[in-house]
Amino acid sequence: MYRPEIKVLDCTIRDGGLINNHDFDPTLVRAVYKAISESGVDYMEIGYKNSRELFSAKEYGPWKFCDDEDILKITKGIESHTKLSVMVDVGRVEIDDVKPASESPVDMIRVASYVKDIDKAIFMVNHFAEKGYETTINVMAISRDQGPELDEALQQIESESKVQAVYIVDSFGALYQEPVEWLVKKFKEILKTREVGFHGHNHQQLAFGNTIEAIMHGANYLDATIYGIGRAAGNCPLELLIGFLKNPKFDIRPILDLISKEFVPLREKIEWGYIIPYAIAGMMNEHPRAAMALRNSEHKENYREFYESLVDTDAD
Amino acid sequence: MYRPEIKVLDCTIRDGGLINNHDFDPTLVRAVYKAISESGVDYMEIGYKNSRELFSAKEYGPWKFCDDEDILKITKGIESHTKLSVMVDVGRVEIDDVKPASESPVDMIRVASYVKDIDKAIFMVNHFAEKGYETTINVMAISRDQGPELDEALQQIESESKVQAVYIVDSFGALYQEPVEWLVKKFKEILKTREVGFHGHNHQQLAFGNTIEAIMHGANYLDATIYGIGRAAGNCPLELLIGFLKNPKFDIRPILDLISKEFVPLREKIEWGYIIPYAIAGMMNEHPRAAMALRNSEHKENYREFYESLVDTDAD
Numbered sequence: 001m002y003r004p005e006i007k008v009l010d011c012t013i014r015d016g017g018l019i020n021n022h023d024f025d026p027t028l029v030r031a032v033y034k035a036i037s038e039s040g041v042d043y044m045e046i047g048y049k050n051s052r053e054l055f056s057a058k059e060y061g062p063w064k065f066c067d068d069e070d071i072l073k074i075t076k077g078i079e080s081h082t083k084l085s086v087m088v089d090v091g092r093v094e095i096d097d098v099k100p101a102s103e104s105p106v107d108m109i110r111v112a113s114y115v116k117d118i119d120k121a122i123f124m125v126n127h128f129a130e131k132g133y134e135t136t137i138n139v140m141a142i143s144r145d146q147g148p149e150l151d152e153a154l155q156q157i158e159s160e161s162k163v164q165a166v167y168i169v170d171s172f173g174a175l176y177q178e179p180v181e182w183l184v185k186k187f188k189e190i191l192k193t194r195e196v197g198f199h200g201h202n203h204q205q206l207a208f209g210n211t212i213e214a215i216m217h218g219a220n221y222l223d224a225t226i227y228g229i230g231r232a233a234g235n236c237p238l239e240l241l242i243g244f245l246k247n248p249k250f251d252i253r254p255i256l257d258l259i260s261k262e263f264v265p266l267r268e269k270i271e272w273g274y275i276i277p278y279a280i281a282g283m284m285n286e287h288p289r290a291a292m293a294l295r296n297s298e299h300k301e302n303y304r305e306f307y308e309s310l311v312d313t314d315a316d
Numbered sequence: 317m318y319r320p321e322i323k324v325l326d327c328t329i330r331d332g333g334l335i336n337n338h339d340f341d342p343t344l345v346r347a348v349y350k351a352i353s354e355s356g357v358d359y360m361e362i363g364y365k366n367s368r369e370l371f372s373a374k375e376y377g378p379w380k381f382c383d384d385e386d387i388l389k390i391t392k393g394i395e396s397h398t399k400l401s402v403m404v405d406v407g408r409v410e411i412d413d414v415k416p417a418s419e420s421p422v423d424m425i426r427v428a429s430y431v432k433d434i435d436k437a438i439f440m441v442n443h444f445a446e447k448g449y450e451t452t453i454n455v456m457a458i459s460r461d462q463g464p465e466l467d468e469a470l471q472q473i474e475s476e477s478k479v480q481a482v483y484i485v486d487s488f489g490a491l492y493q494e495p496v497e498w499l500v501k502k503f504k505e506i507l508k509t510r511e512v513g514f515h516g517h518n519h520q521q522l523a524f525g526n527t528i529e530a531i532m533h534g535a536n537y538l539d540a541t542i543y544g545i546g547r548a549a550g551n552c553p554l555e556l557l558i559g560f561l562k563n564p565k566f567d568i569r570p571i572l573d574l575i576s577k578e579f580v581p582l583r584e585k586i587e588w589g590y591i592i593p594y595a596i597a598g599m600m601n602e603h604p605r606a607a608m609a610l611r612n613s614e615h616k617e618n619y620r621e622f623y624e625s626l627v628d629t630d631a632d
Contacts, residue, residue: 176560177493177528202521204556205544209525212493228521228590239592240520243599244492256619259592264617274544274589276555276575283559301580303572 002247005195005220009043010036010238013063014087015223015230019270022047023061028262029074032226035254037080039242043108045085046071051094071105083107087138088124090117095124101132108134112169115145118153122161129162136221138167138199142183143174143285154190165195165221170210173203173233173282177213184217197221200236202228203282205274207236212244226255227263232288233279234272271295276303284310318563321511321536325359326352326554329379330403331539331546335586338363339377344578345390348542351570353396355558359424361401362387367410387421399423403454404440406433411440417448424450428485431461434469438477445478452537454483454515458499459490459601470506481511481537486526489519489549489598493529500533513537516552518544519598521590523552528560542571543579548604549595550588587611592619600626 012032013024029046036044047063055064062070066086075084085108101107109128113121118137125135137157142150157166168183175183180198187196198214198221200207211222224238239259242250267273277291280303294306328348329340345362352360363379371380378386382402391400401424417423425444429437434453441451453473458466473482484499491499496514503512514530514537516523527538540554555575558566583589593607596619610622 177525178532204559205518205521205524205553208521209493209528212525216494227592237521237590237595240595240599243520243595253620253623256592256596256623260617260619274553276543276572279553279556279559280572283556301576303576304569307569307572 002245003215003220004247006215006245006247007042007221008238008241008245008250009045009085009221009223010041010225011045011199011223011235012225012229012238014045014047015225015235016272017047017061017063018231019229019272021060022063024063026062026070026073029063030078031258031262033074033080033082034078035226035258037078037082038254039251040249041082041238043083043085045087045110046074047086048092049086049088049098049109050092051097053094054092066106068099068104068106075105083134085110087112090114090120090124093124095127098128098131106133108136110136110138110167112138112140114140115142115149115153118156122156122163125161125163135163136165136167136197137161137163138169138197140169141171141287142168143170143172143179146179146183151186151190154187158191158194163194165197166191167197167199167221167223168214168219169199170201170207172285172287173201173206173278174285175200175210176206177210180210180213181217184214184219188218195220197223199223201230201282202233202235202274203278203288207234208240208244211236211241227259227267229263229266229272232272232292233274233282277306280307280310286310318561319531319536320563322531322561322563323358323537324554324557324561324566325361325401325537325539326357326541327361327515327539327551328352328541328545328554330361330363331541331551332588333363333377333379334547335545335588337376338379340379342378342386342389345379346394347574347578349390349396349398350394351542351574353394353398354570355567356565357398357554357558359399359401361403361426362390363402364408365402365404365414365425366408367413369410370408382422384415384420384422391421399450401426403428406430406436406440409440411443414444414447422449424452426452426454426483428454428456430456431458431465431469434472438472438479441477441479451479452481452483452513453477453479454485454513456485457487457603458484459486459488459495462495462499467502467506470503474507474510479510481513482507483513483515483537483539484530484535485515486517486523488601488603489517489522489594490601491516491526492522493526496526496529497533500530500535504534511536513539515539517546517598518549518551518590519594519604523550524556524560527552527557543575543583545579545582545588548588548608549590549598593622596623596626602626
């Protein structure tokens with residue numbers, strides 16, 4: 001599958017940071033940046049740009065805030081053609097604190113937004129675009145928002161925003177291939193002058209398969225993480241995506257090295273991957289919040305009770 | 317996805333037995349049979365029917381041979397509508413030792429065959445069908461055999477055999493969705509009077525996604541295993557498949573109980589699942605044999621060297 005327009009974005013540190021309060025050791029972040037650069041991946045997302053007024057530096061590591069000086073310590077001395085991205089959530093960033101792109105190591109800012117917040121997201125991407133950044137809007141929790149409000153949001157993005165790509169984000173790991181096909185076709189039909197992206201979650205082991213499905217129907221911006229690390233079940237594994245794409249610009253070997261040296265041991269310390277409560281949450285089209293709480297409790301293997309609690313919730 | 321023609325076959329003990337020389341404790345096999353029965357799954361495959369002349373009972377457990385008396389100890393006293401299946405490999409069974417179906421606890425015999433052995437497979441299924449068994453032919457390693465020899469084999473099956481279903485078996489975990497679609501359409505086109513089945517392997521986390529793809533294009537016989545257990549990366553997880561099918565006859569809860577009580581602890585003792593050398597073998601369309609040998613060596617995490625050894629092999 002070789003299509004030159006395809007851009008791969010590694011969000012290992014950003015989505016993986018949702019497991020460990022964004023507190024990755026800078027040595028590991030540098031190793032990731034080096035491997036991603038050597039492997040020829042287009043973008044690396046290093047974390048969130050959150051307001052220090054809203055979140056405490058005592059509770060969260062540096063990749064919750066992504067100060068330029070912290071980023072520069074990571075990139076210093078490493079040869080790279082990989083662009084750097086940060087994510088912002090609607091309502092959690094002081095946009096006036098963001099310097100112009102020409103003064104920052106960051107190339108792209110991605111705005112994560114629910115459908116209901118799309119007006120704010122458009123305001124934000126336009127602000128960042130005027131400051132010289134590449135921008136995307138990542139439409140979260142889309143498995144719950146597929147009605148006419150989605151069409152309207154996409155029409156607004158197309159007519160009012162300067163954004164370059166709009167992502168379908170399967171936050172709950174609930175999508176099967178048919179809804180992915182339906183969504184990519186809808187996005188492409190309405191967003192005639194933008195690229196479409198896909199960000200999968202692996203609750204039902206479908207993050208990679210759904211990413212392939214999105215590619216087949218024309219999505220060109222693809223998110224993945226090393227060894228699939230990410231919140232709850234994690235994301236589309238970068239190594240599988242590179243293996244599938246077969247684009248000669250990619251080299252899988254630096255990623256393989258980093259998995260064996262860093263990510264296999266890391267998986268022994270923090271949990272992600274195929275874990276039954278996350279699979280159940282995905283089947284039920286639920287946020288993994290309750291499953292994550294279960295995994296931090298002494299009832300972590302009590303799958304039947306968890307399943308029945310979600311069935312009861314749905315009957316409310 | 318509710319289609320009454322769909323039949324789900326659990327092959328936990330049969331494919332899982334490829335990891336532990338078919339030596340599951342009878343208590344576990346009974347627990348699996350009970351849970352599968354309670355969950356309403358159509359078939360359970362309990363092992364291989366191999367010749368005791370070819371394989372030693374010292375090296376292999378009972379599910380390598382599937383003697384009727386061993387099976388009857390498993391099923392005794394458990395209420396069930398689940399049919400029992402055994403698998404045979406071409407050239408590894410004494411067909412004259414197989415009793416008529418009316419005298420056996422086994423309902424179905426599945427013949428695993430490479431395309432090149434299809435004449436023998438047809439002879440065998442016809443023999444077993446005459447003895448009163450349901451039968452399938454499982455076409456192995458199909459990612460390597462997609463040329464005109466496959467068409468010819470399917471035409472022979474359609475015109476010469478009494479088989480009820482023919483499986484696409486992705487032995488190497490190498491198929492992506494597009495080849496699955498292509499294969500299911502081909503099978504359905506040639507095998508006009510038979511059902512089509514799909515048996516995935518999970519080397520690239522695609523066993524479930526590919527099973528969905530097969531369903532969408534008309535496959536009605538679907539293999540899966542509890543918690544995805546099976547050779548190398550394992551198979552399509554039964555719990556995910558039941559969650560997708562939404563057929564009211566299925567109950568996922570007995571499977572969830574068995575995973576938490578038995579299969580999570582078992583996974584600590586024997587290895588299957590998403591493991592990088594298996595993923596690499598899948599990408600390369602290679603038998604997982606070399607990857608399995610690597611995992612049993614002291615170089616088990618040396619992914620780059622393994623990758624490069626396969627690249628070199630392919631250049632022969």
